[in-house]
Amino acid sequence: MICVAALNPQGDGNWRWPELFWGTPGTPGDPVTLRAGRCSACDGLSFPVLRCCSWCGERNVEARPLPSKAIIVATTSVLHPVPGGEISPPYVVALARLQGTDLEILGVTDCQVDERPLPGHIVDVVVVEPFSTPGLMHYAFSTSQDNDS
């Protein structure tokens, strides 16, 4: 899902939950590539990578990068503080299908509550820094790119 990824707040440059990312994420606004697991037996994708295929149980799962564009399936707004969450409301959460795959993932978006993308809208997966703790970053669906969907 979402998120995640967060630069260590002590500023040592280490990302928390690095297993969610393909390579080292960049700075806010940069595209980010998430790390999925692909099953050698059924070709099924899972995010994040699991110890075995979540579709058929096969243990031979290899990591592969996910596309950095996604198609919005559904959205909702979070208007009230979430226990344990480090993002201040309001914000928008989206379910989106990664382009060229049959995998849907969840993520926050960088849009305002009243400017949310509609189903079918194409978004980019980028690094954002929305947390209340400085230096924490994660991935989000960005609606800032031109869209012709």
Added chain:
Amino acid sequence: MRSDERPLVAGVGIHPFGRFDKSLFDLGCEAAEAALADAGVAYTEVDLTVASSVYSGMAKGQRLAAHLGAIGNTIVSVESACASSAAALMVASQAIQSGSVRVALCVGFEKAPRGFIPGAGFEDWQTVSGVGVTPIYFALAAAELLHQTDAEVSDLAAVSVKNHHNGALNPFAMYQTPVTVEDVLSSKTVCDPLTLLMLCSPNEGGAAVVLMSADEASRRGVADRAVCLAGLRVVSRSSSDWFVPAPSRRTGRRTSLTARAALGALADAKLSIDQIDVIECQDTDAASELIAYCDLGLCGPGEEAALLRSGDTALTGRVPVNPSGGLLSKGEPLGASGLGQVFEIVTQLRGEAGRRQVSRPLRGLCHVMGAGHVSAVSILVA
């Protein structure tokens, strides 16, 4: 399972759902004592106690039993989120069927915190990133339902209106005041399209059932009043199921753990969904009830709103859903809600539901979902 091996529900009891100035164990004990009295059983005669609760810590069953008059018999504590008490029912049911236990007591009890439920099966990174609460997922499912079918926001409100109508007739419900569509739509937005009155409130309460074999019920002279637990399935998610804390899901292979649980339980009972007369289902939010219509087989995909609008699921309809008022009006004490459904269906099948009594039901179905990880369906037959 042969019919003569099916356990009987010989007694049911409930503590109202709401907020109370009582201890956790008072809630459980009052429900348990009511169920024992209903079955004509003393706690000293109970071979197995299965306790379910989410927020009561370790050894909850043993601590509860100390208040009931523990006698050193077997006590098991279980937790499966909102499906906890269905898991308790499964443990007790299988123990009765095995022949190793004559009389079993299931007790669900809870004092849930107010507001968003933290830690409902999410990974740490989901929690930190602000998506670690269930209403977000309920809302996404609701939004998808509205986008992919002809269901409208007013239909979500209508589910809440229906269930609050029923809850107003239920002395055990937390909210006993009817609401209008306008009330629901104008209540505070939590995660759109869901407003406050489209979501259930975590709360406090207790519910209990006494199970025994048919032979034991006959020996005790309580078989006539007992209800048969004709089918029960507790199903965990597969990766193609859309479940609440899912980091990802795969399109094109979408399946439903509730559908699998329902098909299994109905097969156990040798019944079809068309033969079910009354249903209690997991309406943690208004959209979840509509989605359950399809998952349980009451309608096809896309027909959820039409079924609601037809009035078939109303208290006087063809197959009333949530005659108790459901979680939307009762609130949800997580560890007790499943047994609360069994209490309601048994009460309905006995014809003892008072003003919320549905017309001559013979077969009922209960459905609970535990944080999207677990779905349980049980079939009760008069």
